[in-house]
Amino acid sequence: MTRRPAPARLSPSDVLRVGAAGLRTRPTRVILSALGIAIGIATMIAVIGISSSSREELLRQLDRLGTNMLTVSAGQTLFGEEAKLPVDAAAMVRRVGPVRTAAATGSVEATVRRTDQIPEAVTGGISVQAATVDLLTTLEGRVVKGTWLNAATEQRPAVVLGSKAAERLGITRTGVQVWMGDRWFTVIGILGPMPLAPEIERSALIGFPAAEKHLGFDGHPTTIYERSAEESVEAVRAVLPRTVNPENPEEVNVSRPSDALAARAAAAGAFTNLLLGLGGVALLVGGVGVANTMVISVLERRKEIGLRRSLGATRGQVRVQFLAESLLLSALGGIAGSVLGALATIGYALSRDWPPVVPPWAIGGAIGATLLVGTVAGLYPAMRAARLSPTVALATT
Amino acid sequence: MTEPYVVELRDVTKVYAGNVQALRGVDLAVGGGELLAIVGPSGSGKSTMLHMIGTLDRPTSGTVRIAGHDVADLSDRELSALRAHHLGFVFQRFHLAPGMTALDNVADGLLYTGIPLRARRERAAAALERVRLGHRLGHRPEQLSGGEQQRVAVARAVAGDPPLLLADEPTGNLDSAAGAEVLRVLRDLHAAGTTIAVITHDMEIAGWCPRQVRVRDGRIVADEGSGRRAPAEITIGARE
Numbered sequence: 001m002t003r004r005p006a007p008a009r010l011s012p013s014d015v016l017r018v019g020a021a022g023l024r025t026r027p028t029r030v031i032l033s034a035l036g037i038a039i040g041i042a043t044m045i046a047v048i049g050i051s052s053s054s055r056e057e058l059l060r061q062l063d064r065l066g067t068n069m070l071t072v073s074a075g076q077t078l079f080g081e082e083a084k085l086p087v088d089a090a091a092m093v094r095r096v097g098p099v100r101t102a103a104a105t106g107s108v109e110a111t112v113r114r115t116d117q118i119p120e121a122v123t124g125g126i127s128v129q130a131a132t133v134d135l136l137t138t139l140e141g142r143v144v145k146g147t148w149l150n151a152a153t154e155q156r157p158a159v160v161l162g163s164k165a166a167e168r169l170g171i172t173r174t175g176v177q178v179w180m181g182d183r184w185f186t187v188i189g190i191l192g193p194m195p196l197a198p199e200i201e202r203s204a205l206i207g208f209p210a211a212e213k214h215l216g217f218d219g220h221p222t223t224i225y226e227r228s229a230e231e232s233v234e235a236v237r238a239v240l241p242r243t244v245n246p247e248n249p250e251e252v253n254v255s256r257p258s259d260a261l262a263a264r265a266a267a268a269g270a271f272t273n274l275l276l277g278l279g280g281v282a283l284l285v286g287g288v289g290v291a292n293t294m295v296i297s298v299l300e301r302r303k304e305i306g307l308r309r310s311l312g313a314t315r316g317q318v319r320v321q322f323l324a325e326s327l328l329l330s331a332l333g334g335i336a337g338s339v340l341g342a343l344a345t346i347g348y349a350l351s352r353d354w355p356p357v358v359p360p361w362a363i364g365g366a367i368g369a370t371l372l373v374g375t376v377a378g379l380y381p382a383m384r385a386a387r388l389s390p391t392v393a394l395a396t397t
Numbered sequence: 398m399t400e401p402y403v404v405e406l407r408d409v410t411k412v413y414a415g416n417v418q419a420l421r422g423v424d425l426a427v428g429g430g431e432l433l434a435i436v437g438p439s440g441s442g443k444s445t446m447l448h449m450i451g452t453l454d455r456p457t458s459g460t461v462r463i464a465g466h467d468v469a470d471l472s473d474r475e476l477s478a479l480r481a482h483h484l485g486f487v488f489q490r491f492h493l494a495p496g497m498t499a500l501d502n503v504a505d506g507l508l509y510t511g512i513p514l515r516a517r518r519e520r521a522a523a524a525l526e527r528v529r530l531g532h533r534l535g536h537r538p539e540q541l542s543g544g545e546q547q548r549v550a551v552a553r554a555v556a557g558d559p560p561l562l563l564a565d566e567p568t569g570n571l572d573s574a575a576g577a578e579v580l581r582v583l584r585d586l587h588a589a590g591t592t593i594a595v596i597t598h599d600m601e602i603a604g605w606c607p608r609q610v611r612v613r614d615g616r617i618v619a620d621e622g623s624g625r626r627a628p629a630e631i632t633i634g635a636r637e
């Protein structure tokens with residue numbers, strides 16, 4: 001009795017070669033149908049990459065700014081009135097053990113204008129605040145033009161503008177005069193950005209003594225800024241209300257400004273779902289394109305299928321050939337899309353001065369999605385190719 | 398005990414959809430090393446018979462034995478393996494992959510035999526040598542004449558040294574000179590021991606073969622000559 005014939009296995013490299021052979025002869029169609037997949041993958045990678053980059057930027061900012069600052073502000077009294085902090089609140093906070101620095105600001109009932117010709121109601125959203133001299137070091141802020149207040153200038157009608165305040169007033173240099181209350185103040189400095197204290201960016205800052213002397217300020221601070229050792233932030237937070245206002249600790253609000261940044265960083269990680277969904281739709285359409293290309297490919301290549309069957313290809317080997325072709329087609333799109341998406345992320349991040357981040361899991365996910373699409377798109381055409389009877393395939397004209 | 402036949406058809410019928418009776422009870426035995434022509438008018442069932450012998454299709458009834466295997470006993474996978482190792486096909490159309498060199502086209506014919514790529518290439522080169530195309534290895538089909546293309550197709554069919562070569566109108570698309578070239582290749586293969594069945598409705602080619610099987614209306618009406626003898630001189634074609 002003769003041995004039963006057994007088909008030989010195709011080596012993986014042979015599977016790749018027959019899969020690629022079908023693509024090589026139709027380059028235009030390959031590019032067009034891979035393009036759909038590429039667009040889908042590029043969109044998804046770019047959406048994930050850009051939001052990761054923005055998050056990375058926020059986290060780095062947080063790192064730079066530190067999370068050891070607390071602010072204390074006056075809340076409301078039991079009767080719903082605006083509460084006030086005691087005049088010596090900053091000094092009391094400074095006495096708390098782990099506290100390194102503390103500074104105070106107090107809202108002044110005045111407006112700041114370029115000239116006295118502008119009506120008082122037009123404030124431009126700029127508030128006038130009295131500030132203690134140690135505010136800048138506590139906020140770890142920077143002066144971009146001129147100087148910060150010192151023991152001498154805090155007595156005089158001198159003002160330092162926050163970055164936004166200067167912008168809104170249209171002031172780019174020091175030495176100019178602004179109208180505050182009912183007199184001129186000289187701008188002696190302009191501050192840089194203060195991500196942890198955006199209210200300072202929108203303020204015109206003068207010394208406590210000057211505020212009392214020229215604008216009728218009562219000397220009660222409205223906000224205390226304080227920095228302590230990182231590890232004792234929670235302990236300090238617990239004692240601050242009682243320290244600042246022993247009689248009515250409940251009228252005091254303590255907050256950690258870095259929490260807002262941290263929350264934004266967390267939110268940036270949750271992608272813009274709509275865009276991601278759009279990428280998914282593009283990927284799906286790309287998959288349909290690949291399936292369509294494969295169906296046409298099988299129809300056109302019936303003779304080739306018949307020939308391969310006559311050469312000894314099993315149904316399984318024909319199926320594998322077309323599946324490999326479909327997978328290669330979508331992998332091509334996936335790779336091109338990943339590169340495009342990564343480039344878009346890098347370009348966008350660099351244009352905004354962010355660190356470009358393309359998470360490896362996103363690339364992994366893209367590859368996985370691509371292979372899934374390729375398999376699903378190729379399955380039906382491959383089955384059709386395999387089911388074709390050799391004689392019918394060969395008889396095709 | 399006699400040597401088993403390479404091909405054995407016993408009372409084979411084939412009925413296509415629409416009650417088309419392509420074969421109506423065919424008995425045929427082909428021994429090793431024979432060269433035979435299957436001739437008959439168009440629609441007489443020649444190609445259908447070749448499909449039965451080539452295990453590309455199964456008979457409606459009757460027995461087909463190829464190289465000692467009863468086709469009815471084998472699964473589709475096993476039939477594929479049988480074709481890969483025992484059978485070579487040459488068709489009227491050449492079925493060469495465009496854009497691929499003659500060498501790669503022939504090497505691709507061995508893809509399903511389990512031979513590794515390097516050895517496939519070596520065998521392909523040897524097969525092209527046998528069909529006198531050793532100087533055309535790197536040419537693509539569109540750079541070859543029709544006769545050369547058909548010889549590439551023959552090389553692909555015989556690269557794996559199959560004991561049985563089946564050719565369906567191999568010269569049907571060629572002028573007589575190119576056809577004669579192909580016949581010369583078949584003659585050499587026959588001399589080297591390959592069993593060859595050629596389908597044709599060209600009486601001249603049929604007459605050239607040492608054995609002729611005549612088919613009409615799905616039946617064998619005549620079976621003359623002995624396939625073991627050498628074929629006649631090739632007088633077809635302008636040259637030689």
Ligand SMILES: Nc1ncnc2c1ncn2[C@@H]1O[C@H](COP(=O)(O)OP(=O)(O)OP(=O)(O)O)[C@@H](O)[C@H]1O
Pocket residue numbers: 392413414417418419437438439440441442443444445446598
């Ligand atoms: N797949 C099929 N379905 C239905 N009928 C078919 C099929 N294949 C062949 N036939 C019919 O079977 C008969 C025999 O066909 P076959 O192809 O074997 O003839 P042939 O002798 O090869 O003819 P030719 O010389 O024209 O190639 C014809 O009547 C043909 O129409």
Ligand SMILES: [Mg+2]
Pocket residue numbers: 443444445
């Ligand atoms: Mg025919």
